[in-house]
Amino acid sequence: DEIRALVAEAESAGVVEPQERRMIAGVMRLGDRPVRAVMTPRMDIDWIDVNAADAEIRARIRASVHSRLPVCDGAPERLIGVVHGKDMLDAMVDGRPLDLRALMHQPPVVPDTLDTLDALERLRGTPLGLAAVHDEYGHFEGLVTAMDILSAIAGDFAARPGGEPGDRKSTRL
Secondary structure: OHHHHHHHHHHHOOOOOHHHHHHHHHHHHHHHOEHHHOOEEHHHOOOEEOOOOHHHHHHHHHHOOOOEEEEEOOOOOOEEEEEEHHHHHHHHHOOOOOOHHHHOEOOOEEEOOOEHHHHHHHHHOOOOOEEEEEOOOOOEEEEEEHHHHHHHHHOOOOOOOOOOOOOHHHHHO
């Protein structure tokens, strides 16, 4: 509360801009917010079925604006890994089949009750830059990225071409 009062006073004095105050407040809330509050829910993620034919996989890659795609076994609640778009592109350019099982990486798993600040620490240690969020029963609930956490601090960012601004799916993975 004291820090909030100091920041409000600094804003009144013109030392801190209103946007800076909102960002400071966003940072201060990270420790109070569970990762579930900032993650992208599983029903909102673009994903690839590990059993799909090459043509369908290619269509999913083209349709997505994401650089990493979850690989699921038949349904989004059955996450088995994550593939990098670059790895898939390399396989296609080299004329190799799109063997998703060979290309995928295992994301770290974080509980949905973990606070967002601790989730950020865990994301720092992973080259994937994302983590799978599971509930207390071990069920896959969604994905969290560093961009999700940055958006919680600074607000959503404009989407890449092909996505709509403010469309959470287009700004996340």
